[in-house]
Amino acid sequence: xxxxxxxxxxxxxxLEAKLALxxxxxxxxxxxxxxxxEGKIAEIDAKIQHICKELGIEVGLETATKKERRTRMSSQEIDAKIxxxxxxxxxxxxxxxxxxxxxxxxxxxxNWLKENAAEVRSEGERKGKRVFLVWPSNNQQN
Numbered sequence: 001x002x003x004x005x006x007x008x009x010x011x012x013x014x015l016e017a018k019l020a021l022x023x024x025x026x027x028x029x030x031x032x033x034x035x036x037x038e039g040k041i042a043e044i045d046a047k048i049q050h051i052c053k054e055l056g057i058e059v060g061l062e063t064a065t066k067k068e069r070r071t072r073m074s075s076q077e078i079d080a081k082i083x084x085x086x087x088x089x090x091x092x093x094x095x096x097x098x099x100x101x102x103x104x105x106x107x108x109x110x111n112w113l114k115e116n117a118a119e120v121r122s123e124g125e126r127k128g129k130r131v132f133l134v135w136p137s138n139n140q141q142n
Contacts, residue, residue, distance in 0.1 A: 082098060082104060085102050086120065091130075093130060094129060094131070095131060113131060119134055
């Protein structure tokens with residue numbers, strides 16, 4: 001029984017210490033102060049970037065600026081861009097090269113190639129894999 005009482009007293013002391021810590025600080029005021037400093041830092045970063053842009057100097061403040069997300073493309077737009085990239089690569093093109101040249105995400109390129117397997121053929125494996133357009137040559141023969 002004394003072991004249980006000792007455990008209860010230890011837990012009571014821990015809880016009282018946490019309660020004193022919680023009531024003894026002003027977390028909301030510190031967070032508001034931090035937010036104010038973040039705003040000032042953002043203003044200073046903007047001024048630095050403006051000056052460096054005028055001087056043509058690169059500064060490592062890219063993390064402060066938000067990168068723009070790609071805009072969503074329709075399936076017709078994806079079809080057109082990937083087909084154009086494949087038509088322009090008679091010796092084949094890798095999936096990553098398709099993605100980079102078209103602006104279509106890599107995952108969308110992979111999905112398109114799977115969905116249109118009859119229109120393309122591939123050679124090689126993994127990083128050496130090249131994709132070729134098949135169907136225009138079939139249409140020209142007919």
